[in-house]
Amino acid sequence: MNKFFLYNTLSRQKEVFKPKFENDIRMYVCGPTVYDHPHVGNARPLIVFDLLFRILQKLYKSENVTYVRNITDIDDKIIETSQKQNIEIGQLTKIVTKYFHDDCLYLGCLNPNVEPKATEHISEMIELTKKLIELNYAYVESGHVYFDVMKYEDYGKLSNKKIDELVAGSRVEISEIKKNPVDFVLWKPSTDQEPGWNSPWGKGRPGWHLECSAMSEKYLGKEFDIHGGGLDLIFPHHENEIAQSNCANSTDSFAKYWMHNGYVTVNKQKMSKSLGNFITIDELKSKYDGQVLRLAMLSTHYRQPFDWNDKILEDAKKILGKWYEFYSQETIEINEENLNPLLDDLNTPLYISNLHSLYDKASKGDRQSAMQLSSSCKLIGLFNKDLETWSSSTISKLIDENEIKNLLHERNIAREQKNFAKSDQIRELLNSKGIAIEDKDGKTNWKYK
Numbered sequence: 001m002n003k004f005f006l007y008n009t010l011s012r013q014k015e016v017f018k019p020k021f022e023n024d025i026r027m028y029v030c031g032p033t034v035y036d037h038p039h040v041g042n043a044r045p046l047i048v049f050d051l052l053f054r055i056l057q058k059l060y061k062s063e064n065v066t067y068v069r070n071i072t073d074i075d076d077k078i079i080e081t082s083q084k085q086n087i088e089i090g091q092l093t094k095i096v097t098k099y100f101h102d103d104c105l106y107l108g109c110l111n112p113n114v115e116p117k118a119t120e121h122i123s124e125m126i127e128l129t130k131k132l133i134e135l136n137y138a139y140v141e142s143g144h145v146y147f148d149v150m151k152y153e154d155y156g157k158l159s160n161k162k163i164d165e166l167v168a169g170s171r172v173e174i175s176e177i178k179k180n181p182v183d184f185v186l187w188k189p190s191t192d193q194e195p196g197w198n199s200p201w202g203k204g205r206p207g208w209h210l211e212c213s214a215m216s217e218k219y220l221g222k223e224f225d226i227h228g229g230g231l232d233l234i235f236p237h238h239e240n241e242i243a244q245s246n247c248a249n250s251t252d253s254f255a256k257y258w259m260h261n262g263y264v265t266v267n268k269q270k271m272s273k274s275l276g277n278f279i280t281i282d283e284l285k286s287k288y289d290g291q292v293l294r295l296a297m298l299s300t301h302y303r304q305p306f307d308w309n310d311k312i313l314e315d316a317k318k319i320l321g322k323w324y325e326f327y328s329q330e331t332i333e334i335n336e337e338n339l340n341p342l343l344d345d346l347n348t349p350l351y352i353s354n355l356h357s358l359y360d361k362a363s364k365g366d367r368q369s370a371m372q373l374s375s376s377c378k379l380i381g382l383f384n385k386d387l388e389t390w391s392s393s394t395i396s397k398l399i400d401e402n403e404i405k406n407l408l409h410e411r412n413i414a415r416e417q418k419n420f421a422k423s424d425q426i427r428e429l430l431n432s433k434g435i436a437i438e439d440k441d442g443k444t445n446w447k448y449k
């Protein structure tokens with residue numbers, strides 16, 4: 001097997017991926033906080049880590065890869081939304097989790113092996129907090145439990161921040177009861193109106209960072225291979241996860257590789273709920289097949305910003321429509337040459353540019369390239385619908401009169417070159433798009449069926 005390189009945020013360089021345990025690859029990705037429809041910015045980690053999951057499965061066999069992605073179903077934003085909309089928290093999180101799952105399906109994402117919900121792991125979070133208090137890494141103050149950042153000398157390693165600078169830069173609020181402004185909350189008290197669980201420190205609820213430390217440990221162990229999420233999670237979320245897990249488990253290697261996808265931007269500004277410059281994934285469903293968004297996103301390298309505009313989707317839609325001409329049910333082994341870009345820190349732009357070359361060769365009648373194209377599309381989660389389903393779906397319909405004429409022209413050339421496989425393929429394609437053709441007196445007529 002060729003070496004698989006991944007960029008590790010922790011070391012700030014590409015490293016050869018070496019699993020901690022043979023034939024047992026473990027990956028944790030921070031999942032959504034379920035309070036509202038996911039937007040296009042949220043789609044990016046879903047697509048990127050789905051791609052990584054697929055590659056790991058290919059390299060190490062699917063039964064040897066465990067992918068855990070949590071659902072954060074307790075959080076201040078959830079409480080706030082439930083109050084605003086006057087809907088019970090359990091009801092809200094259930095509805096939004098359903099939206100999220102629908103979106104994952106739309107984007108063609110494989111299901112993770114485990115999808116733990118925070119509210120179902122409160123006892124693990126309480127245990128972890130107890131342990132940190134016992135080991136003197138955390139302290140209790142008026143029903144709150146805080147992590148004592150000063151006790152962990154490696155704090156700031158992932159985000160490349162120095163504790164002194166963080167202390168100097170942080171605002172101290174009057175109500176603060178922390179020893180140090182950079183200390184973060186592990187557990188906080190809940191009022192009667194807020195959801196809460198009994199704990200040694202009174203009725204309360206966990207801090208967000210604690211959730212991921214507790215759930216990753218439960219399903220992947222104290223040390224695992226890959227921890228992923230969006231760039232905005234590096235600090236403080238992942239930094240705090242590292243502090244909690246390394247200190248509780250006396251390790252310095254909670255997760256070995258830290259991977260972060262870049263932002264989705266709109267006019268160079270990060271797409272976010274708070275800025276209001278977002279488009280929900282749901283809004284795209286009536287216009288585009290989910291594969292279109294997947295192809296568009298993968299056309300940019302995952303660590304680069306992905307600048308959102310409609311043209312990108314229109315282009316991806318056209319490309320996918322063309323590539324579908326060579327859809328094949330059969331899957332073949334992908335050439336090393338075609339696979340290699342993915343092994344270089346998921347270089348999807350290069351991979352996709354190779355797919356364009358395969359398409360060109362396939363168009364000239366090279367069957368092997370056509371098969372490579374189809375199988376290579378499947379590897380990155382494209383071609384998840386067969387040709388018939390794709391063609392009959394109204395949102396994938398691309399065919400207008402010009403395109404019909406172009407295809408007929410291409411078919412005539414193919415026929416002149418005696419490339420009957422290709423000419424039949426075009427007939428099939430048109431047929432599947434509801435166009436019937438008839439060759440008569442040296443001319444080809446077409447009509448809508």
Ligand SMILES: [Zn+2]
Binds near residue numbers: 031237
């Ligand atoms: Zn997390």
